[in-house]
Amino acid sequence: MEKVVIIRYSEIHLKGKNRGYFERVFTVNLERALKGLRHELHRTSGRYLVEKFDEARFDEIMERVLRVFGVHSCSEGLLVSSDLDGIFAAAKLVAPQSGTFKVETHRADKKYPLNSMEISAAIGGRLLSENANLKVDVHAPEARVCIDIRENGRALVFGSSLPGAGGMPVGTAGTGLLLLSGGIDSPVAGYMMAKRGMTVEPLHFHSYPYTNEGAKEKVKELAALLSRYTLVGRLRTVNVAHIQEEIHKKCAADLNVTLLRRFMFRIATRIAERMGAQCLITGESLGQVASQTMEGLTSSNAVTSLPVLRPLIGFDKEEIIERARKIGTYDTSVLPYEDCCTVFLPEHPAIKPKLSYIEEEEAKLDVDALIEDAMGTFEFIEL
Ligand code: ATP
Ligand code: MG
Numbered sequence: 001m002e003k004v005v006i007i008r009y010s011e012i013h014l015k016g017k018n019r020g021y022f023e024r025v026f027t028v029n030l031e032r033a034l035k036g037l038r039h040e041l042h043r044t045s046g047r048y049l050v051e052k053f054d055e056a057r058f059d060e061i062m063e064r065v066l067r068v069f070g071v072h073s074c075s076e077g078l079l080v081s082s083d084l085d086g087i088f089a090a091a092k093l094v095a096p097q098s099g100t101f102k103v104e105t106h107r108a109d110k111k112y113p114l115n116s117m118e119i120s121a122a123i124g125g126r127l128l129s130e131n132a133n134l135k136v137d138v139h140a141p142e143a144r145v146c147i148d149i150r151e152n153g154r155a156l157v158f159g160s161s162l163p164g165a166g167g168m169p170v171g172t173a174g175t176g177l178l179l180l181s182g183g184i185d186s187p188v189a190g191y192m193m194a195k196r197g198m199t200v201e202p203l204h205f206h207s208y209p210y211t212n213e214g215a216k217e218k219v220k221e222l223a224a225l226l227s228r229y230t231l232v233g234r235l236r237t238v239n240v241a242h243i244q245e246e247i248h249k250k251c252a253a254d255l256n257v258t259l260l261r262r263f264m265f266r267i268a269t270r271i272a273e274r275m276g277a278q279c280l281i282t283g284e285s286l287g288q289v290a291s292q293t294m295e296g297l298t299s300s301n302a303v304t305s306l307p308v309l310r311p312l313i314g315f316d317k318e319e320i321i322e323r324a325r326k327i328g329t330y331d332t333s334v335l336p337y338e339d340c341c342t343v344f345l346p347e348h349p350a351i352k353p354k355l356s357y358i359e360e361e362e363a364k365l366d367v368d369a370l371i372e373d374a375m376g377t378f379e380f381i382e383l
Helices: 011-033 055-066 084-094 116-130 185-195 213-230 241-250 253-275 294-301 317-327 355-362 367-375
Strands: 002-009 040-044 047-051 071-081 099-107 134-136 143-149 154-158 175-179 199-206 234-239 279-281 379-382
Touching: 002 055, 002 154, 011 040, 011 047, 011 055, 047 071, 055 071, 071 084, 084 116, 084 143, 084 154, 099 116, 116 134, 116 143, 175 185, 175 253, 185 199, 185 213, 185 279, 185 317, 199 213, 199 253, 213 234, 234 253, 234 367, 241 253, 241 367, 253 279, 253 294, 253 355, 253 367, 294 355
Parallel strands: 099 134, 099 143, 175 199, 175 279, 199 234
Antiparallel strands: 002 047, 002 071, 040 047, 071 154, 143 154, 234 379
16 A cells, blocks of 8 residues: 555646646656655556655655645645455545544446446445444445556545635746745735746845845845745845945935835846746835826836736735735734845835936936946856
């Protein structure tokens, strides 16, 4: 008897003619998620099986697989020889100790001596005769014992399933450059775009020496946590300290954040174009802070030719926090390190700055030279 993980996939089957392509990407993603853990991955009749792994690492394998986008659900299964004794031995382990249950059989091997109903009845009967606390309920059972008779003289027996991450396989919906701060929102934004199949590449702006090594480690940790879903183990960073100094020295204080955000968007656009990313992704949410008004968002959009995806635009902070907790980034996000945006933070940021006012203040800076200098600090980090 061998323990296996059964993987069912979600929206992929909707993709008609592209199905083969989606399945290939999905297979590669499952392999990436399981990298470093001994296993074999096989596809059989609309699902995948993970076999031949170290059973002591079962929980880890399950966790990793459940995070892969495109996974609808997973079950722990037992692979046994398909004679009734073999199936029964596994069914006993899968069945509950008490309460109502139902046996469901699917037969891929049509030459098997019993049909599906007969197999279910035989196994159900044996379970009942061994355990007086069990009762059959075919309409609303508390538990199910599922049997899958396969063609190679083997059968798969499994019970309940756990919900997977859903979504589409990462790598099937283009590439986006995620502006990843050290905050709560941007990791969630990256998660959401990856969930729809986008390859999400994180970019972080730091203000060393105003921000310290701890702040950088925190962002690396966030990027690593995110990579469990995005399967992208890279982080790009750019220093913007000199830009903040210039803005602070020469421009109206209430525009500090607005002007810095425009520099971030310009630099991000340069990097995105260089690496072939098709859009920028931010964690902005309408009205959350002064820079996230329609005027603020418009002033950032004005300096990039790329679409800016803001998957959290209509989310309340509580909803974002809930999701951050669920995906496991929250505890790292709230670690108290300074983000570049908190350096030189104005007391009263402009809430609805007019574009003409922004451009007037920005004209006091040598924008191109500042961007050139920032590009010189570009770093590529393998996580
Ligand atoms: P977050 O929790 O994501 O930091 P926030 O509510 O603190 O968001 P802002 O600080 O106004 O909001 O940032 C808005 C968005 O701008 C962020 O979600 C992120 O996408 C981007 N951003 C802000 N600071 C940085 C940074 N240092 N590096 C990269 N992107 C950043
Ligand atoms: Mg922030």
